[in-house]
Amino acid sequence: xxxxxxxxxxxxxxxxxxxxxxxxxxxxxxxxxxxxxxxxxxxxxxxxxxxxxxxxxxxxxxxxxxxxxxxxxxxxxxxxxxxxxxxxxxxxxxxxxxxxxxxxxxxxxxxxxxxxxxxxxxxxxxxxxxxxxxxxxxxxxxxxxxxx
Amino acid sequence: xxxxxxxxxxxxxxxxxxxxxxxxxxxxxxxxxxxxxxxxxxxxxxxxxxxxxxxxxxxxxxxxxxxxxxxxxxxxxxxxxxxxxxxxxxxxxxxxxxxxxxxxxxxxxxxxxxxxxxxx
Numbered sequence: 001x002x003x004x005x006x007x008x009x010x011x012x013x014x015x016x017x018x019x020x021x022x023x024x025x026x027x028x029x030x031x032x033x034x035x036x037x038x039x040x041x042x043x044x045x046x047x048x049x050x051x052x053x054x055x056x057x058x059x060x061x062x063x064x065x066x067x068x069x070x071x072x073x074x075x076x077x078x079x080x081x082x083x084x085x086x087x088x089x090x091x092x093x094x095x096x097x098x099x100x101x102x103x104x105x106x107x108x109x110x111x112x113x114x115x116x117x118x119x120x121x122x123x124x125x126x127x128x129x130x131x132x133x134x135x136x137x138x139x140x141x142x143x144x145x146x147x148x
Numbered sequence: 149x150x151x152x153x154x155x156x157x158x159x160x161x162x163x164x165x166x167x168x169x170x171x172x173x174x175x176x177x178x179x180x181x182x183x184x185x186x187x188x189x190x191x192x193x194x195x196x197x198x199x200x201x202x203x204x205x206x207x208x209x210x211x212x213x214x215x216x217x218x219x220x221x222x223x224x225x226x227x228x229x230x231x232x233x234x235x236x237x238x239x240x241x242x243x244x245x246x247x248x249x250x251x252x253x254x255x256x257x258x259x260x261x262x263x264x265x266x267x268x
Contacts, residue, residue: 031164
């Protein structure tokens with residue numbers, strides 16, 4: 001029987017060393033590259049639609065990025081990138097799309113309703129709940145300050 | 149032009165690097181990392197700092213999930229300006245509708261079309 005500290009020591013010795021410094025740089029490069037793609041999409045649509053509002057361009061850009069993230073997850077490319085890129089593929093909005101599609105595909109065999117529809121937001125659910133709640137909170141505070 | 153892209157790369161990359169650092173140090177799961185960065189975006193927007201960072205680094209701060217938090221919050225604040233307290237409820241979702249709807253729609257369609265590969 002191992003004590004907890006003994007176990008942790010053993011784990012440290014046996015577990016393969018993840019090259020932590022390297023993972024940081026890969027995350028930096030991949031994340032930066034994804035953001036540059038997003039900037040590119042936004043610039044292209046600003047050229048195509050010169051009169052469009054900045055807000056509309058932003059909405060188009062996130063829609064395209066989410067589509068790309070979902071598609072790349074669907075054909076199995078995104079998870080392959082994610083194995084190396086870690087934070088670099090999680091934090092951009094494409095990672096949000098990945099977190100929706102990935103569990104949905106994984107549970108596809110449990111059926112369309114109980115597999116795909118139920119499991120779609122297993123990972124992304126907390127993001128929506130926390131984001132919407134926090135935004136409403138900020139809005140209420142803003143309203144309250146205005147009333148005073 | 150080139151400078152803009154460099155700034156986008158540097159800021160976006162730095163955010164992802166911080167995320168990776170959190171993963172390395174705390175073994176946080178991706179859902180928690182995403183929530184943390186989303187709330188960072190909400191906070192920056194609420195304090196009015198987001199626009200300043202955005203004018204410097206553009207997609208570097210809007211493409212990471214911080215941009216989603218900012219969109220929700222900005223929508224809620226603008227909603228309050230237009231519709232009063234009801235706007236605090238409706239504004240955020242309205243502003244983020246494009247992202248949310250496309251995630252649901254594309255996510256659902258692609259999950260139906262594509263077959264899950266066995267995990268390598």
